[in-house]
Amino acid sequence: MSTKFKNLRNDLEDLEQDGQFDIDETSSSSGSKSSSKIANYILLFAFIATLTFYAGSQFNSSGIDLNPLDNIVQEFNQPNEDLLNRMGAWMEEMGYGTLTHEELIALRAEGVTATYTSQIRDAGYPEVTLEQLVELQDADVSSTFTSMMAELGYELTVQDLIDLRRADVTAFFTSNMMDLGYTMEELTQENLIRMRNIGVTHTLAERLTEERGALPTVDELIRYRISNQ
Structure with a gap:
């Protein structure tokens, strides 16, 4: 019995070793296949990325618009021909010559x-040029x-x-500063700019x-505004 049991145990050990080898071999084979798939995915991703970049550069270099919505909005916001014609006629009547639609736009x-x-022009600047008009708008100078300022007694250049x-x-x-009692001699252009540059308000002057x-x-x-920021 002892010899038979020993032989049986040896046979089982041999089978287990053979099975372990098969498992290891299968695992190794499976790992190799998995690694191969990952490598293929990486190559595919790199190919797609390269193709996308190339296609994008070709679209840009050929002048094809990739954002047509902006063009549609800009086209919609453009003034119509009738409006431009009437604006051009009025500008010409005011002495600015014949302006093209591109210049008017x-x-x-x-x-x-x-x-x-x-x-x-009606506010006292009949000789204002087109360049000055653009600068006035850029500085947020309204006709109001x-x-x-003219009604307050100021004679100002553009x-x-x-x-x-x-x-x-x-x-x-x-x-409001005039209402508090300040005169035009005190509220010169220079002083107005000095006060506003550091945040002086008429309410501050009133409180003091x-x-x-x-x-x-x-x-x-x-000085008070500088000392009490």
Whole structure:
């Protein structure tokens, strides 16, 4: 019995070893196949990426528009021919010569319309040029601001208007400062710009006047604002 049992155990061990070998061999084969698949996927991905990049560069170099929606929106926003014709006629009547549709579209893109041009001219600037009109719009100089500053007694050049608005000087601020008792001699263009550049408001001037019982000078307002930021 002992010998038979021993032989049986040896046979089982041999079978287990053979089975383990088969398992290892199968596992190795499976791992090789898996690695091969991963490598194939990587190559496929690289090929697709290269093809996409090449196709994109070809589209761009051939001038094909990849974003037609922008073109549709721009086309929709373009003024119609009748509007351009009427604007051109009005601009010519005001002395700006015969402007092409392209020139009129460029002016409108800068915010310069025939209406705006007429309003600036009526506010006291009949000789304003197209270049100055573009600069005025760029500095956010409205015809309302221009007219109000004239009503307050200021005689300003086109460049003065541009400088004032770029410093955020408004007719509202200027008028309220006058209401507090400041004179035009105190509220010069330079002083208006100095005050607005550091954030002086008419409410600050009003509060300090109430606290001190006297109207602070422009220099005192500026120094106070600097010291109490």
